[in-house]
Amino acid sequence: MNIPELKKIYIDEVAPALLKSCGLKNVHQVPKIEKVVLNSSFGAELDKNGIEELRKDMTALSGQAPIVIRAKMSVSNFKLREGMPVGIKVTLRGNVMWDFLLRLIAISLPNIRDFRGVPAKLDGSGNYTLGIIDHSIFPEINVERQRTNTGLDISIVTSASNDADGSELLKLLGMPFRKNSSESSNQQEAA
Structure with missing residues (x-):
C-alpha cells in the first residue's frame, strides 16, 4: 500500500518537530x-x-x-422551500485527505493570481477554514464546461487543543500563511 507523500512528511519530519517544539512527552x-x-x-x-x-x-x-444538503425550512425572502438542495458537502479522511491537502498546498494555492498567502486565523480550537472564491483553481476542474464561479469552503480539522499548535502543524506541513502586514512594512522600512 502506498503512503501519500504529505503523510510521509508528517510522520518523518513534522511529528518529531512538533514533539520537541510543543514540549510533549508522548508521541x-x-x-x-x-x-x-x-x-x-x-x-x-x-x-x-x-x-x-x-x-x-x-x-x-x-x-x-458528495452528499447534497437540503433546506430544513422554507424562507420566502430567499425563495427557498423546505427540501430544496442548497449545498454539497464531502468529508475526506485517510489517504484521500492527504492527497487532497498536497494538491491544495503544492499546486492549487500557488496557482492563484497575485497569491500572497492565506490568512493565518484559526477558529480557537486548532481548526482552520479557508474560503476559495472560485473552485476552478484546482487542475481537476474542466474550465471550458464551467458556466458559473462557485465558491468552496475547505475546513481542516486537527486534533490540536489550541490555535498555536494547530498553526504550527499547518506551517510545518507547508500551508502558505500570509505574513503580517506590520512585519512586511517593517522589512520595507529597514531596506
Whole structure:
C-alpha cells in the first residue's frame, strides 16, 4: 500500500518537530489532521443542470461522491422551500485527505493570481477554514464546461487543543500563511 507523500512528511519530519517544539512527552499527544471537509453552497436560482455540474466537479476534486444538503425550512425572502438542495458537502479522511491537502498546498494555492498567502486565523480550537472564491483553481476542474464561479469552503480539522499548535502543524506541513502586514512594512522600512 502506498503512503501519500504529505503523510510521509508528517510522520518523518513534522511529528518529531512538533514533539520537541510543543514540549510533549508522548508521541500520541502530537497534533494531527483528522479530516478535511469541503463545502459548496448555491442559491435557490441554480437549476438542476448547474447542481449536477457542481456535483461532477466536487467528485473530480475529492475523489468521492458528495452528499447534497437540503433546506430544513422554507424562507420566502430567499425563495427557498423546505427540501430544496442548497449545498454539497464531502468529508475526506485517510489517504484521500492527504492527497487532497498536497494538491491544495503544492499546486492549487500557488496557482492563484497575485497569491500572497492565506490568512493565518484559526477558529480557537486548532481548526482552520479557508474560503476559495472560485473552485476552478484546482487542475481537476474542466474550465471550458464551467458556466458559473462557485465558491468552496475547505475546513481542516486537527486534533490540536489550541490555535498555536494547530498553526504550527499547518506551517510545518507547508500551508502558505500570509505574513503580517506590520512585519512586511517593517522589512520595507529597514531596506
